[in-house]
Amino acid sequence: MSRLFRLLLVMALLVTGFALPVSAQDDAPVVAVLTPYLAQPGTQFMVEAFQAAAEAKGWTVNVIDTAGDVAALNSRLQDVVTQGVDAIVINVDPQQVPALADAVAAGIPVFGMDAGSVPELVVNVTSNGYAMAAETATYVVDRLNGVGRVVMFIFPPYPPVQKRGVIAEAIFNNTPDIEIIDQVVPDVTDGGIADSRARMEAILAANPEPGSINAVWAAWDQPALGALQAIEAAGRQDEGIIIVGIDANPQAVEAIAQGGNFEASVAQDFEGIGSTTADLVERYLNGETLTQTTVYVPTTLVTRENARVE
Amino acid sequence: MSVPQTVGVRPARKRRAFSVARWLRTFGTLIGFLIIVAIFWQQRPTTFMTVTNWLNITQQVSILGVVAFTMTVVMVVGDFDLSVGTMASLVGIIAGTLFQNEQPVAVAVVAGLLAGALGGLINGFLVSYVGISAFVTTLGTMTIFGGLALYISGGTTIFGRVIPEAFGNFGREGLVLGSITIPNLTLLALAVLVLTWFILEQTVFGRRLYAIGGNREASRLAGVRVRFLRLLAFVVSGLGAAAAGLMLASRLASANPKQGDGLMLNAIAAVFLGMTMSEEGEPHVLGTLVGVLILGVLANGLTQLNIDSYIQQILTGGIIILAVTLSSLSRRGQ
CATH class of the missing domain: 3.40.50.2300 (Response regulator)
Known part of the structure; x- marks a missing residue:
């Protein structure tokens, strides 16, 4: 590289600086x-x-x-x-x-x-996190005609998700013939699906009678997807267990579109x-x-x- | 000075009266910096070249500065430390967790600095005494510190009322001199700069570090305690990372397990930018300061010019490569 070229380069840089x-x-x-x-x-x-x-x-x-x-x-x-x-x-x-x-x-x-x-x-x-939870909880109540046993997946440590659980619980408790059989707080370090699936498998095992679980309400989509996997793995997808989530993430929307147990979620606009x-x-x-x-x-x-x- | 002249073996060069290449090599980066400043000044005449904006810039680069200044010490010896970013995150989490347990600010600061020194000791021991390369060692500890930060915090951000008000205010307040306020973080970074400069440039310890970086074997034969000094250099960078982690937690009044991670690459970039300004291509802390300022001024000015943040990244990377290229071309021209 010639010395002249280097000098020109510096000059060029200087000139560009002031000519902009x-x-x-x-x-x-x-x-x-x-x-x-x-x-x-x-x-x-x-x-x-x-x-x-x-x-x-x-x-x-x-x-x-x-x-x-x-x-x-x-x-x-x-x-x-x-x-x-x-x-x-x-x-x-x-x-x-x-x-x-x-x-x-x-x-x-x-x-x-x-x-x-x-x-x-x-x-x-x-x-509105409260409103989203109300939408899916009332969906469950309506689909069950106000009668059934519900498993809830909640997550109190995270305030935006905690809000959702409070509302759903209130709606289920306000419906005399809805029974909350379990409130599960899954371990979310793996993303939330795997542990939710394991917890749901345990609940299915504890409630072997067809019709003993009527719905799964999840405060967000990952536990709902985990529950879906557990129900399918247990071969109990034809018992009419309704699953709902919140957030409408792509995986959840796909599951809902397929028309299986996962019936509803809520999309933020x-x-x-x-x-x-x-x-x-x-x-x-x-x-x-x-x-x-x-x-x-x-x-x-x-x-x-x-x-x-x- | 006990280091003999054989250290840093380099054939004596004939001194030329004036050479554009030599001049460019030493001042090219500085000139580049001044051109950048000039462009921003000309484009934003009323807001860029103001005392407030420059005080903002010094505050914005203060945390990076502390990491880069102390990283310079490790790079003088010829090593580098990839673990500083996650160490900064970890120290923020340690302080935040202590706050959650109602410990006072002093306890959190001391515990944070101790953690930094301990991390540096581990790095230094593995590199210097066990003999694992600095790259592999600090890549490993980087991952460990990052994992610890996530584990201790459970992945969540610590913020709000648990952070003592005095701690959060420190990062926002400063020394009031009439109508201007010099941010505390700026003053802290300045203190680290002066201290590092003094240690590297004015003490026997510093000279020996440069000697080790120049020729490790010759230094050892000359009686320099190479292994111990390399270990100390890592302790310095660990302490710097810890201080930066505390400053960051104070500035954000919160601690997130990943908030310091990005400091490492920018600090190394700043040291490299500074190295382009030295005659021998060695790291010097004043050169690092220019490197830090270039990164800070670019981010500040490009934001004020409404430049897309992705384009900003591309420009910043391009400028780093340009500076190092010019410097190495001018050296090859010798």
Whole structure:
């Protein structure tokens, strides 16, 4: 490499540095979206729907994914505050974002997109965990005509899932002829399916009479899938045991579409959460005062009729 | 100075009055850094070159800085430490777990630092006395520390009221000087920088570490306690990782079993960027500082320019390779 060439390279770098045009800084609102979870499908749907809605409104959207790094998310939040964006949207547990205080101090509104509720947020848009549990629990009660023995899979250590169990239990207890025969807290370190299957196998063994178990209510899909495997492995899939889960993950939707024991789950409307967040940002930027600090986007009960395998 | 001149055997080079290559080699990375700063300044004239933003940047890089500065010590000896990231995560979890058991901040800090020193001792012992390569040893301990962090925490994040307010506030507050506030984390990183610089550049201990990195066998023959000093270098990086883990937990007011994992690769990148600035291609802690600042300024500036975060990653990687390429090309030109 000749010396001249090297010199030219340095000169070229210097010239590029100063010759770049100043990038557009027009009056359209700039909104920063920060998440560490963009690799997860639910987050992706939310962010894409937000972007689509925001771009239709003529905003500049800057999506920042810190790939699981919450410390970096705090740093980037500080940066967009310094940059002076018009609004910030976060999709992360706000309790881990002390840098929110910087946004508040700078008077920049922060919106939660399935984040969690803290006073620093203008509003958080999410799904209602209580309502989701009510949908599947009432589905079970209706399908059994109010009479039957139910196994529950719950998980009290994780607050969003704990909420679901409380509601389902209340609904079953409020139905005189529904009996909760067991409340199982599966070991989730293996993902939740394998241990749930083992626990369900034990329950099936303890209740050998056909018709002695009428339904399995699971607070999320993995235990429901484990229970399904146990029932099929025991050859008891024709006893009419109804299984319901929550979240409508792809594996669950597939099982529901096949029309076996797994009959229902609940899908969160991630696109709806994204576009609703965009609408609320718009209303706030237009000067409206938002009184509701949490906005719930309706969820959909997924059954054989509407289960689509994607 | 007890190290004889034979150490770091290198044929004496004829000194040239001025050479573009030599100049580029030593200052190329620094110039690159200044160009990056100039671009951001020109693109965001009102927000980038401000005291607040630069204080933010120093706070943002403070944790990476502590890991990179102490990683420099290990790399001076010719080893490296892959376990620093998961060690930082583990120490955060240790502190968080102690908080859950109502222990005071002092206990958590001391326990965290002890864990870091112990981890460094294990690494150093395996590398230096048992003779396993640093890569394999620290790859193994990296996995062990990461597993321990997950095991102790049960995979969950420790946050909320269990974290003492004083601990969480430390990472947010700073030294108020009139209208500006110098973040505590910045001051802490500065202290580690000065200490590491002093140890490496101003003490016999530091000179010996460079001698070992230059030629391990010659150092041993010259009477340097190579094995013990290599072990100590790992203890330093373990302590640095522990300090970083505590700083991270304080900044986030929470402890997640994976929150420090990403520090390791960035720290090694920062040391390599810094090495491009040294005449002999050795790691120096002031060079590491420039490396850390390049990474921090890039993240800050590119975010302010609304550059897609995936493009940011590609640009950052490209710039690291460009810097090292320029440096090695100019060295080959000799």
